[in-house]
Amino acid sequence: MTFTEHLYEKLQPIWRKNHAHPFVKEMGDGTLDQDKFRFYMIQDYIYLIDYSKLFAIGAVKATNLEDMGKFAELLNSTMNEEMALHRQYAERFGISNEELENAEASPVTLAYTHYMLYSAQNGTLAELLAALLPCMWSYWEIGKELNEVPGACDHELYGEWIKMYSSEEFGELAQWCIELMDKAAEGKSEEELQKLEEIFLNTTRYEYMFWDMAYNREMWPTDE
Numbered sequence: 001m002t003f004t005e006h007l008y009e010k011l012q013p014i015w016r017k018n019h020a021h022p023f024v025k026e027m028g029d030g031t032l033d034q035d036k037f038r039f040y041m042i043q044d045y046i047y048l049i050d051y052s053k054l055f056a057i058g059a060v061k062a063t064n065l066e067d068m069g070k071f072a073e074l075l076n077s078t079m080n081e082e083m084a085l086h087r088q089y090a091e092r093f094g095i096s097n098e099e100l101e102n103a104e105a106s107p108v109t110l111a112y113t114h115y116m117l118y119s120a121q122n123g124t125l126a127e128l129l130a131a132l133l134p135c136m137w138s139y140w141e142i143g144k145e146l147n148e149v150p151g152a153c154d155h156e157l158y159g160e161w162i163k164m165y166s167s168e169e170f171g172e173l174a175q176w177c178i179e180l181m182d183k184a185a186e187g188k189s190e191e192e193l194q195k196l197e198e199i200f201l202n203t204t205r206y207e208y209m210f211w212d213m214a215y216n217r218e219m220w221p222t223d224e
């Protein structure tokens with residue numbers, strides 16, 4: 001069994017919970033409250049700015065030109081394709097690019113992005129991959145699952161989201177991350193593997209918390 005197969009199997013209970021979250025389910029059946037989606041889309045944009053930086057750090061930590069180029073490709077596709085989807089949604093909601101870029105991160109968004117960047121900046125390439133893999137992998141799986149729901153990808157609001165994350169292009173990038181994680185885990189000590197598992201578990205948990213934060217539109221406590 002490969003390292004990623006082991007992680008996938010071990011964390012299935014949490015992954016199932018992610019897929020079953022009402023935010024995800026309601027995107028699939030088209031009943032999701034648009035204000036929840038609007039909140040999600042703004043927070044996800046803020047998330048993706050730091051997520052892009054993770055790929056830039058990946059390019060720095062890559063040990064060969066092929067992987068370095070792939071991280072550069074991921075950086076480019078995140079900033080110019082994935083974030084373009086959010087910019088399109090923002091336009092539909094009447095939110096300007098500037099507003100989007102300067103939005104305030106919620107507590108969960110801040111905790112999640114900072115944890116990822118901490119792991120990327122202070123850890124090995126394998127640790128960076130362990131932090132980023134649940135993001136790419138779970139979105140790809142959720143995209144594919146929602147794409148199976150009859151009519152879901154034709155929904156006037158959520159259809160584009162489903163098409164993006166179930167796309168072959170997104171799937172290929174996720175697949176590349178899975179393979180690189182397995183290569184990077186090769187020959188690592190038990191202790192190091194344990195560390196990778198812990199990081200993977202934590203970002204998997206953060207994925208759940210991100211859906212939940214968006215569903216409840218959770219922001220900072222107010223002074224009132």
Ligand SMILES: Cc1ncc(CO)c(N)n1
Pocket residue numbers: 044047048082134135136139207210
């Ligand atoms: C929170 C989150 N995780 C993963 C992805 C996939 O890129 C995303 N856009 N947002």
